[in-house]
Amino acid sequence: MSNWGSELRVLAKQMARYPQRAITALAGAGLSAASGIPTFRGKEGWWKNREPAELASPQGFNSDPRLVWEWYCHRIETVLSSQPNAAHEALATLDQIGALDLLITQNVDGLHRRSGISRCIEIHGSILRTKCTGCKQIRTITSSPCRSARDGLPRCECGELLRPDVVWFGEALAPDSIYKAYGASQRCMAMLVVGTSGVVHPAASFPEVVHQSGNLVIEFNIEKTPISRYADHSIIGPVEKTLPKLIEFMEQFGGTTQL
Ligand code: BJW
Numbered sequence: 429m430s431n432w433g434s435e436l437r438v439l440a441k442q443m444a445r446y447p448q449r450a451i452t453a454l455a456g457a458g459l460s461a462a463s464g465i466p467t468f469r470g471k472e473g474w475w476k477n478r479e480p481a482e483l484a485s486p487q488g489f490n491s492d493p494r495l496v497w498e499w500y501c502h503r504i505e506t507v508l509s510s511q512p513n514a515a516h517e518a519l520a521t522l523d524q525i526g527a528l529d530l531l532i533t534q535n536v537d538g539l540h541r542r543s544g545i546s547r548c549i550e551i552h553g554s555i556l557r558t559k560c561t562g563c564k565q566i567r568t569i570t571s572s573p574c575r576s577a578r579d580g581l582p583r584c585e586c587g588e589l590l591r592p593d594v595v596w597f598g599e600a601l602a603p604d605s606i607y608k609a610y611g612a613s614q615r616c617m618a619m620l621v622v623g624t625s626g627v628v629h630p631a632a633s634f635p636e637v638v639h640q641s642g643n644l645v646i647e648f649n650i651e652k653t654p655i656s657r658y659a660d661h662s663i664i665g666p667v668e669k670t671l672p673k674l675i676e677f678m679e680q681f682g683g684t685t686q687l
């Protein structure tokens with residue numbers, strides 16, 4: 429077994445004794461990497477050739493909406509042709525065995541919902557919804573809106589431009605999401621921080637809350653991040669392998685509490 433196997437076994441034994449719904453998870457783009465969806469930062473990330481603010485800020489959208497929509501439509505098509513992977517399934521199992529209180533995901537790809545998880549909040553919105561910049565109507569989409577747009581710019585029936593219903597830099601997260609995420613961070617006994625670079629706030633502050641409350645922060649990533657400095661455990665390896673192993677061990681130890 430790899431070098432994280434024995435550490436995961438010890439952690440699983442400990443967590444299997446927790447009361448029900450004592451675990452919270454914070455997810456990022458690394459979780460969907462094995463589904464074929466690129467991450468943002470890093471050598472192969474979406475932002476390897478572009479400044480994040482050009483593509484993911486209101487200013488970027490106002491100055492070049494066509495460029496921004498081109499990027500989002502490409503991502504929408506990627507997402508629609510991808511499937512949840514073993515890491516998404518592992519988190520869904522954590523929910524099913526009664527261990528998970530809340531999954532706070534920064535991902536906008538909808539793969540968690542497709543894996544059947546119920547306790548999930550998408551704090552950065554969804555790439556599978558549009559919001560009208562005029563009348564503010566929100567619509568769910570099942571295909572790329574660029575396909576039906578004559579000039580590459582998806583529009584609402586009211587005539588105004590549509591935008592992706594996601595949270596860009598400089599925009600506030602929904603108050604309800606913030607409230608739920610901080611609440612879950614304060615009450616959990618352990619937070620699993622999976623596949624995030626931990627540089628974007630406020631998401632990056634949720635594990636800090638857990639740490640400051642004296643509870644366990646367990647990071648799963650292929651490399652160290654700023655969260656590693658205070659995490660109680662850093663499990664270095666692909667999350668699609670490490671997370672299912674943790675769940676497998678937890679189930680061997682009898683789950684959290686039998687439902
Ligand atoms: C694997 C793997 C494998 C790969 N297995 N691992 C405090 C301090 C400093 C700055 C701020 C602060 N508070 C606010 C700010 C400003 C800003 C911010 O955080 N800036 C920093 C970057 C400097 N934050 C904001 O602007 C936020 N808004 C806000 O605070 O508003 C305040 C306000 C209040 C009232 C009124 C108005 C405003 C909003 C942030 C929104 C972020 N949006 C984006 C785009 C969303 C839409 C979209 O998807 O297009 O969200 S940015 C982008 O980064 C996206 C992600 O969700 C987010 C996080 O990225 P993530 O998921 O961590 O991905 P990567 O690529 O960075 O990392 C992947 C990781 O996976 C890596 O570590 C790999 O190693 C790993 N990995 N394969 C395991 N197989």
Ligand code: ZN
Pocket residue numbers: 560561562563564565584585586587588
């Ligand atoms: Zn409209």
